[in-house]
Amino acid sequence: MARAALNYLRPKDWVRGKAVGNGSFGIVSLAMNRSTGELFVVKSSPSGTGLISLKNEADILESLNSSYIVRSLGHEAADRAGSQQEFNLFMEYMAGGSLLDIVEKFGGALEESVIRSYTRQILKGIAYLHRNDIVHCDIKCKNLLLGSSGNIKLADFGCARRLRGSSEVDACSKNSSQVGGTPLWMAPEILKNEGVGFLSDIWSLGCTVIEMATGRPPWTDEVSNPMAAVYKIACCDDLPKLPSSFSDEGLDFLRKCLQKDPKKRWNAEQLLSHPFITGSSNQMCLKEASWSPTSVLHAGSRGNWPLDELESLTEEEISTWRPFSMRSGIPKYLRRMCSKEIDVQATEGWIEVRSG
Numbered sequence: 001m002a003r004a005a006l007n008y009l010r011p012k013d014w015v016r017g018k019a020v021g022n023g024s025f026g027i028v029s030l031a032m033n034r035s036t037g038e039l040f041v042v043k044s045s046p047s048g049t050g051l052i053s054l055k056n057e058a059d060i061l062e063s064l065n066s067s068y069i070v071r072s073l074g075h076e077a078a079d080r081a082g083s084q085q086e087f088n089l090f091m092e093y094m095a096g097g098s099l100l101d102i103v104e105k106f107g108g109a110l111e112e113s114v115i116r117s118y119t120r121q122i123l124k125g126i127a128y129l130h131r132n133d134i135v136h137c138d139i140k141c142k143n144l145l146l147g148s149s150g151n152i153k154l155a156d157f158g159c160a161r162r163l164r165g166s167s168e169v170d171a172c173s174k175n176s177s178q179v180g181g182t183p184l185w186m187a188p189e190i191l192k193n194e195g196v197g198f199l200s201d202i203w204s205l206g207c208t209v210i211e212m213a214t215g216r217p218p219w220t221d222e223v224s225n226p227m228a229a230v231y232k233i234a235c236c237d238d239l240p241k242l243p244s245s246f247s248d249e250g251l252d253f254l255r256k257c258l259q260k261d262p263k264k265r266w267n268a269e270q271l272l273s274h275p276f277i278t279g280s281s282n283q284m285c286l287k288e289a290s291w292s293p294t295s296v297l298h299a300g301s302r303g304n305w306p307l308d309e310l311e312s313l314t315e316e317e318i319s320t321w322r323p324f325s326m327r328s329g330i331p332k333y334l335r336r337m338c339s340k341e342i343d344v345q346a347t348e349g350w351i352e353v354r355s356g
Contacts, residue, residue: 016042021098025053025158030093040073043089051087053180057157058089060134068125070094070145070155094153096146099212103141108215112250115212118144118152119253120277122205125154127268130198135161137196138181139204141211163197183230184217188260191234199262202271206257209250213243249276 017030026045032038045054061072073090096102099118103110110118122144129136136143137159145155159180181190187203190196207218214221218240219229232238239258242251253276256266271277 014042025050025057026089031090039093041091041093043091044086046084046086051085053158054087054089057160058087060157060160060162061089061091064128064132064134066125066128067151068121068128068153070153091155094145094155095148096150098142098155099144099146099152100141102146103212103215110212112213112245112247115209115250116276116279117150118212119205119209120272121152122154122208123268123272123277125152126201126205127272129154129160130201130268133163135163135196135198136201136204137161138185139201140182140185140208144208161196183233184219184226186230186233187262188233189262191230197262199265199267202257202265202267203259203262205271206254207240209254209257210240210243213246213250247276249274252276 013034015032015034017032019027019029020041021028026043028041028043031040031042033040043054043057045051055075058072058075061070062075064072071092073092075087075089078086078088122139126136126139136154136157138156139154143154143156145153147153181204183191185204185207187196187200190200210218217226219226219232221241222238223229223232237260239260242254246254253271253274256271256274259265266274
């Protein structure tokens with residue numbers, strides 16, 4: 001286990017450098033061991049929801065030992081001025097930064113060969129998590145870190161959860177109102193309050209591959225604002241636009257990830273054997289699954305939904321909701337849109353996709 005390597009450090013033994021990013025519940029800064037000069041990062045959060053979530057992240061990371069997961073170096077609880085306690089989580093420093101940084105610095109999109117390599121490593125990390133009953137819940141480019149040699153590691157476990165179950169479908173927490181994540185990468189079942197499971201990470205992986213290939217979040221080509229995209233994810237049968245430049249193998253891989261019905265998605269182990277990952281040149285034959293409604297929210301999803309009302313929201317209305325943030329709830333406008341077509345009284349809890 002990669003546990004508690006720096007727990008002996010006292011506040012005077014290390015120095016905090018500049019902030020290098022922010023996680024779902026804390027600020028991430030570069031840090032240095034005053035005695036050895038060792039560089040690492042420290043993720044800090046004061047009291048409140050952030051502290052609870054950071055402690056959960058520390059607990060999960062310190063139980064893991066994989067070359068595809070960012071390594072925990074320990075943690076500390078430090079008293080600050082005003083009797084406020086701050087929790088610090090120490091982690092290895094990944095010099096390459098986030099995958100989002102790489103995409104932006106290399107022209108806004110990556111070559112398919114690079115995407116294949118990165119996706120293979122991401123999948124190995126996801127498969128390791130799922131074997132250990134953990135769902136990451138927030139897979140996206142920002143939460144994937146690179147070393148200088150091109151190795152990728154999953155990071156930011158502030159939203160991660162432990163599940164118990166006998167299969168990808170059975171191991172599913174029904175309390176989606178307590179699930180964290182970033183809405184545009186969230187699986188439909190989470191937004192519909194049908195639960196979060198291992199296969200929810202696979203949907204997010206598909207969205208992340210699109211992000212690598214296009215340099216943009218999923219759904220940005222389909223709608224004019226993120227709120228309308230979230231409505232499409234939860235209430236409609238649409239899929240995000242697939243990269244036009246992708247090979248047939250790449251497109252098939254994405255379709256295996258982006259099945260609205262989680263029971264039809266491939267799991268991480270299956271995807272590791274997909275030709276897109278293995279490099280096989282064999283063409284995959286697709287079988288298009290016939291559509292059938294799987295919940296009350298699907299009733300009429302091929303009809304005329306009021307997306308025009310979401311498209312016409314004012315900037316002020318949109319600004320009140322932060323769909324790219326780590327703590328976003330679907331606002332009342334979306335609930336109002338859905339209620340015009342269906343009765344959502346029985347499923348009102350799905351509106352709260354981000355709560356402490």
